[in-house]
Amino acid sequence: MENNAADLKNQPFKQKLQFALQGLGYAFKQESNVRRHIFFGLTALILFAFVQPTAIWWALIVLVICLIIAAEILNSSIEAMLDHLHPDIHPTVGCIKDMLAAMVLLLSIAAGIIGVLALVDSI
Numbered sequence: 001m002e003n004n005a006a007d008l009k010n011q012p013f014k015q016k017l018q019f020a021l022q023g024l025g026y027a028f029k030q031e032s033n034v035r036r037h038i039f040f041g042l043t044a045l046i047l048f049a050f051v052q053p054t055a056i057w058w059a060l061i062v063l064v065i066c067l068i069i070a071a072e073i074l075n076s077s078i079e080a081m082l083d084h085l086h087p088d089i090h091p092t093v094g095c096i097k098d099m100l101a102a103m104v105l106l107l108s109i110a111a112g113i114i115g116v117l118a119l120v121d122s123i
């Protein structure tokens with residue numbers, strides 16, 4: 001049994017993949033925002049399957065959906081770390097959480113613009 005986090009580094013690829021899937025599982029189970037973004041992402045994919053945009057629009061749509069989900073996971077991870085290390089209310093913690101929320105907001109705006117342009121261009 002390892003007692004130092006450094007001992008857990010450089011594991012085989014299969015093990016790393018398992019950790020990453022475990023992380024996705026935690027994010028899905030514990031974070032309603034991650035579930036919400038996955039739901040909206042899947043809804044958008046079903047909608048675009050009917051509209052049949054070109055390959056380049058598909059690439060942009062899939063990229064932006066994955067970026068939003070990844071940003072939400074990053075947001076949740078940093079928030080969890082902050083709450084673990086500093087459970088009390090503090091203006092700096094509040095600022096960091098607001099900036100993390102801004103990251104997700106910016107990507108969501110970009111996704112909205114890409115989605116509308118893809119629809120207009122494909123109908």
Ligand SMILES: Nc1ncnc2c1ncn2[C@@H]1O[C@H](COP(=O)(O)OP(=O)(O)OP(=O)(O)O)[C@@H](O)[C@H]1O
Nearest residue numbers: 033075079087088089090091093094095097098101
């Ligand atoms: N420890 C803290 N100190 C100061 N302000 C805080 C703290 N925790 C949260 N806040 C404020 O409350 C807001 C919401 O908190 P938090 O991000 O934890 O909620 P949430 O619903 O999990 O948000 P998100 O949708 O980003 O996951 C933050 O953006 C921040 O302004």
